[in-house]
Amino acid sequence: MHIEDLVKLAGGINNVYRVLLPEGHLSLAVRDPDLVDELPAGTVLRQVIDEWHLLDLSDDSVAEESLFRIGREIEASQRENIRQFSHPTSCQYRPAWHIAGPQGLINDPNGFIYHQGEYHLYYQWSPVGCSHTDKYWVHTTSKDLLNWEWDDVALTPSDWFDSHGAYSGHAVSLDHELMVFYTGNTRLGEERHRQTMQCAAVSEDGKNLRKLGPLIRDLPPGVTEHIRDPKIIHRDGRWLMFLGAQTTEMKGRLAVYHSEDLHHWEFDRLYGDELGDYGYMWECPDIFEIDGQYYLVFSPQGVDSGSPLNTVPHQNRIAHLTFGENDEVILSHLQPLDYGFDFYAPQSLQTEDGRRVMCGWMGLPDEWTHPSCRSGHWVHQLTALRELSVKNGKLIQKPQKELEKLYSEVREYLLEDSRVDLKTKTFELRTQLAWGSRLRLFEDTSFFAELYLDAEKRCLLFDRSHTQLEEGDTAREIQLDSGVVDLQILADNSSLEVFINGGEAVMTARIFTPEGATQVSVKGKATLQVCELKVPEMPYLR
Numbered sequence: 001m002h003i004e005d006l007v008k009l010a011g012g013i014n015n016v017y018r019v020l021l022p023e024g025h026l027s028l029a030v031r032d033p034d035l036v037d038e039l040p041a042g043t044v045l046r047q048v049i050d051e052w053h054l055l056d057l058s059d060d061s062v063a064e065e066s067l068f069r070i071g072r073e074i075e076a077s078q079r080e081n082i083r084q085f086s087h088p089t090s091c092q093y094r095p096a097w098h099i100a101g102p103q104g105l106i107n108d109p110n111g112f113i114y115h116q117g118e119y120h121l122y123y124q125w126s127p128v129g130c131s132h133t134d135k136y137w138v139h140t141t142s143k144d145l146l147n148w149e150w151d152d153v154a155l156t157p158s159d160w161f162d163s164h165g166a167y168s169g170h171a172v173s174l175d176h177e178l179m180v181f182y183t184g185n186t187r188l189g190e191e192r193h194r195q196t197m198q199c200a201a202v203s204e205d206g207k208n209l210r211k212l213g214p215l216i217r218d219l220p221p222g223v224t225e226h227i228r229d230p231k232i233i234h235r236d237g238r239w240l241m242f243l244g245a246q247t248t249e250m251k252g253r254l255a256v257y258h259s260e261d262l263h264h265w266e267f268d269r270l271y272g273d274e275l276g277d278y279g280y281m282w283e284c285p286d287i288f289e290i291d292g293q294y295y296l297v298f299s300p301q302g303v304d305s306g307s308p309l310n311t312v313p314h315q316n317r318i319a320h321l322t323f324g325e326n327d328e329v330i331l332s333h334l335q336p337l338d339y340g341f342d343f344y345a346p347q348s349l350q351t352e353d354g355r356r357v358m359c360g361w362m363g364l365p366d367e368w369t370h371p372s373c374r375s376g377h378w379v380h381q382l383t384a385l386r387e388l389s390v391k392n393g394k395l396i397q398k399p400q401k402e403l404e405k406l407y408s409e410v411r412e413y414l415l416e417d418s419r420v421d422l423k424t425k426t427f428e429l430r431t432q433l434a435w436g437s438r439l440r441l442f443e444d445t446s447f448f449a450e451l452y453l454d455a456e457k458r459c460l461l462f463d464r465s466h467t468q469l470e471e472g473d474t475a476r477e478i479q480l481d482s483g484v485v486d487l488q489i490l491a492d493n494s495s496l497e498v499f500i501n502g503g504e505a506v507m508t509a510r511i512f513t514p515e516g517a518t519q520v521s522v523k524g525k526a527t528l529q530v531c532e533l534k535v536p537e538m539p540y541l542r
Helices: 003-009 064-085 371-376 401-406
Strands: 016-020 026-030 043-048 051-056 104-115 118-126 136-142 149-155 171-173 178-188 193-203 210-216 223-235 238-247 252-259 265-271 281-290 293-301 317-323 329-335 344-350 356-362 386-391 394-399 411-421 426-433 438-443 449-454 459-463 475-479 485-492 495-500 505-510 519-532
Touching: 003 026, 003 051, 003 064, 016 064, 064 210, 104 136, 104 178, 104 356, 118 149, 149 178, 178 223, 193 223, 223 252, 223 281, 238 265, 238 293, 252 281, 252 293, 252 329, 265 329, 281 344, 281 386, 293 344, 356 505, 394 485, 394 495, 426 438, 438 485, 459 505, 475 505
Parallel strands: 104 171, 104 344
Antiparallel strands: 016 026, 026 051, 043 051, 104 118, 118 136, 136 149, 171 178, 178 193, 193 210, 223 238, 238 252, 238 281, 252 265, 281 293, 293 317, 317 329, 344 356, 356 386, 386 394, 411 519, 426 485, 426 519, 438 449, 438 519, 449 459, 459 475, 485 495, 495 505
16 A cells, blocks of 8 residues: 555544554554544554554555655644744743743754854754653754754654654754754554664755655664764764664663765774773763863763762763774763753854853753743753863863853942842852852742852752752752862853852752742852843743
């Protein structure tokens, strides 16, 4: 049976929202089973978990050109159906200048790149509800890394190779094309068997992506279906693809492929044995170079955090990466990128003026019950952009210099066991704290977040137990050896990003307190330098 005939039996393309190929047979997920016509022999209508699938069992050979045409029709239908979710809801917790979704759930930043005079930043989006449903990619663009415009939905889960989500990936800037690589995710049958393929799409105008389909269809040896999030670099005349992977022995590893043309890929091997049993899955690799040293940023799952306060399985790490004679990968010098609560799946780019700038997901995979879900039907956001550099062998992370354009006049407060009302929750605060001091932010009579310098343990404790948080850990800590502690804090309505001692460490957190909780207090003595961030209206991102 031709696929067009099966679509007619399904009640037309508007009644089809997913196309699958379980065991090579054609299957259509239908919205309303009552619209399905009387079925000929060899065709059945089955309920698979909570979906109705129209399955053609008569022939297991389907032309991919026909599948692609149907994919474009499903894509058009999906785009029309999600328009209702592209209008931002009103909510007291919405960030003023961080990127957030209009509704639904957002997660990993993707395809972060400078291309033909413009910065491109995609992110994953589940438009319906605050949960991880079928993932789309949203495209945003900027001329200055500060003012971002919502362009459109860039990728939809519309094809047989990505029907349950266009998962994370990166982008490559070519002479006249922008090429994105991503993982197509499908789930088949009652067991929801995961099928993953590494896919690509290309744009000639920098905006509209044209899917090329799967470039790597089969799993490499020794790897489960958990292999995803391609990162592409060019080195010594050929292309390298890095993928986060899980081995059949349930160990996280880095899978590497080589290519001469970006379309045909040859598997090299798995890397990371030198790290031992370092978690059960690695996600979202990013590879880049600073001052001649390559780095791997990745998100390992199932790694011991080293702190009893950090109980989540999802971590962030950066490591030195060294290439051997034949591009063998050697990893060393592991450390966290962010010691806070909400930093995952970061990506970086090189700016037009040569800086390495990074953006992460301010959220975690298993946490989506936040007050914003009820008040605005949205959850999660992206972090502020941070510049990465190396000083005296130490990794330094600082807020992007472009933020200075938003600063208002500096207000200075000398506080000693007292508080002040800033009348805003969108500001930058700088201070030096002595050991034993406590700094409270987003405070009213009942709620606050606290930074406490524990003199006995010589650690900075970030405590959010007195907030409206509904899920997740309530405390984080980091050991420090400095005499006094310098803090630069970025606040944006429901988030705090704390840069410590000139960027030697960072702690990021979602912080929910009432809209009127705009006070700051100090136990001890400190001078606070505060700039309110004057933000231009960008309703397409809010």
